[in-house]
Amino acid sequence: MIQVNGGSSMAVSRLSLPQLAPRAGAPAADRAHAPDCSECPPPAPDHVRAARRMIDSHGRVIRDLRLSITDRCNFRCVYCMDPGVRFMERERLLTTPEIIRVARVAASLGVRKIRLTGGEPTLHPELTEIIGGIRAATDVEIAMITNASRLSRAALREWKQAGLERVTISIDSLRPERFARLTRSTCTPGDVLDGVSMCLDEGLTPLKLNAVLIRGFNDDEAPMLAELARRFGIEMRFIEYMPLDSGRAWDPSKWVAAAETRRAIGARHELVACGDDEASSTARTYRFADLPRDASARIGFIAPVSSPFCGACSRLRLTADGKVRPCLFSTREWDLRALLRGPSTSDDAIAGFLIDATWTKQAGHGIATPEFEQPARSMSAIGG
Numbered sequence: 388m389i390q391v392n393g394g395s396s397m398a399v400s401r402l403s404l405p406q407l408a409p410r411a412g413a414p415a416a417d418r419a420h421a422p423d424c425s426e427c428p429p430p431a432p433d434h435v436r437a438a439r440r441m442i443d444s445h446g447r448v449i450r451d452l453r454l455s456i457t458d459r460c461n462f463r464c465v466y467c468m469d470p471g472v473r474f475m476e477r478e479r480l481l482t483t484p485e486i487i488r489v490a491r492v493a494a495s496l497g498v499r500k501i502r503l504t505g506g507e508p509t510l511h512p513e514l515t516e517i518i519g520g521i522r523a524a525t526d527v528e529i530a531m532i533t534n535a536s537r538l539s540r541a542a543l544r545e546w547k548q549a550g551l552e553r554v555t556i557s558i559d560s561l562r563p564e565r566f567a568r569l570t571r572s573t574c575t576p577g578d579v580l581d582g583v584s585m586c587l588d589e590g591l592t593p594l595k596l597n598a599v600l601i602r603g604f605n606d607d608e609a610p611m612l613a614e615l616a617r618r619f620g621i622e623m624r625f626i627e628y629m630p631l632d633s634g635r636a637w638d639p640s641k642w643v644a645a646a647e648t649r650r651a652i653g654a655r656h657e658l659v660a661c662g663d664d665e666a667s668s669t670a671r672t673y674r675f676a677d678l679p680r681d682a683s684a685r686i687g688f689i690a691p692v693s694s695p696f697c698g699a700c701s702r703l704r705l706t707a708d709g710k711v712r713p714c715l716f717s718t719r720e721w722d723l724r725a726l727l728r729g730p731s732t733s734d735d736a737i738a739g740f741l742i743d744a745t746w747t748k749q750a751g752h753g754i755a756t757p758e759f760e761q762p763a764r765s766m767s768a769i770g771g
C-alpha cells in the first residue's frame with residue numbers, strides 16, 4: 388500500500404515506495420540528459436518514474452505548478468525586489484511554446500492547477516497566447532497572481548476568453564503614501580481596488596487578495612485590509628513575511644505571526660475557523676461570525692514561519708529562465724531550459740526530468756532552524 392501524504396505534520400520520513408504499475412501504454416519516462424550533468428536532477432527510483440507521477444521522497448504528490456513567465460516587474464516591493472535589480476536577458480527566458488510545452492507535460496503527470504506568476508505576469512507581451520496555449524493543451528485550472536496595476540477590462544476579457552479562470556491580487560497597504568513607499572511604484576491602492584472591481588465584474592473568481600505584513604511598516608493595517616473581504620465578498624489573506632527578499636533585509640523582528648494578526652482582526656470582527664481548507668492549501672481560512680455561514684467574505688492566514696504547511700505541499704515551481712525549483716526555498720534548482728532547447732528532446736525526457744526533480748524536493752523550508760539557508764534567488768525571480 389503506497390502512502391501519499393495529504394495532510395500530516397512537518398515531521399516526514401523517506402518512504403520506501405513499492406513498485407507502481409506503469410500506466411497502460413505509457414512508455415517509461417526516458418532520461419535524455421547526461422547522467423553526470425550537474426544541472427540535472429539525479430534519477431528518481433525506477434518505480435516512481437514508471438508511475439509517471441511527480442511524487443517526492445516524502446510521499447507528497449505535485450498537483451500545482453507555479454509558472455513564472457517573466458522576472459520583470461513594475462513594482463519594487465521592499466520585501467521582494469531591490470530598486471537596483473537587473474533583469475535577465477530575454478534569450479534566457481523561456482519562450483511561449485516552451486512554457487506551454489512544460490505545462491502540457493506537467494498536466495500529463497497529474498498537475499491540476501497552474502498559477503501564472505512573475506515578476507509581474509501582466510508585463511509579458513504574450514500573456515494571452517500563453518493562457519490560450521495552456522488552455523488548448525490541458526484541462527488544468529489556470530490562475531494568475533498580479534499586482535493589478537496594469538489591468539483593463541479589455542485585457543481581462545481577453546485573458547478570460549483565452550482560459551484564465553481566477554486571479555489573486557497583492558495589496559499590502561490602503562494608505563497611498565505608505566503604498567508608494569512599500570511598492571516603490573507610482574501606482575495607488577485605489578488603482579488596485581479598481582482592478583479588484585474589474586476582475587469581479589469580469590467573473591475572474593473566486594478572487595483572493597494577499598497582503599504581506601511587516602512589523603512597524605503595515606502591520607497596523609490588518610483590520611482595515613480585512614474590511615476588504617466584507618466590502619467585496621472575497622478572501623483577504625495575510626502572509627507572514629519570509630526571508631526571500633533580494634536585499635536580504637529579513638529579520639525575525641520584522642515578522643508578524645498569523646496568530647497576532649488574527650487577534651488584531653478578531654478585536655473588530657469575531658472570526659470562526661472554516662475548517663474546510665484543503666490539506667495542501669497554503670491558507671487557513673476563517674469566516675466572520677456575524678455573517679451567514681456561506682458568505683464569501685473570508686480571512687485567510689498563510690503562516691509558513693509560525694505554522695509551516697510543508698507536510699502536505701503539492702507545489703512545484705518553474706522559473707522564468709527554466710529552472711525547476713521543487714520548493715520555494717530550494718537552494719538547489721534544476722535546469723530544464725537546457726533540455727528544452729536540446730536537439731530533438733522528447734516529451735518523455737521532459738517528463739522524466741520533472742519526475743526526477745520532484746523526487747529531490749526537500750521536506751520543508753526549515754526557516755526557524757539553524758541549518759536554514761536563504762536561497763540565492765529572490766522571490767521576484769521565483770514567482771509567488
Ligand code: SF4
Nearest residue numbers: 697700714715751752
Ligand atoms: S516551503 Fe517548500 S515545502 Fe514548504 S510549503 Fe513552501 S514550497 Fe512547499
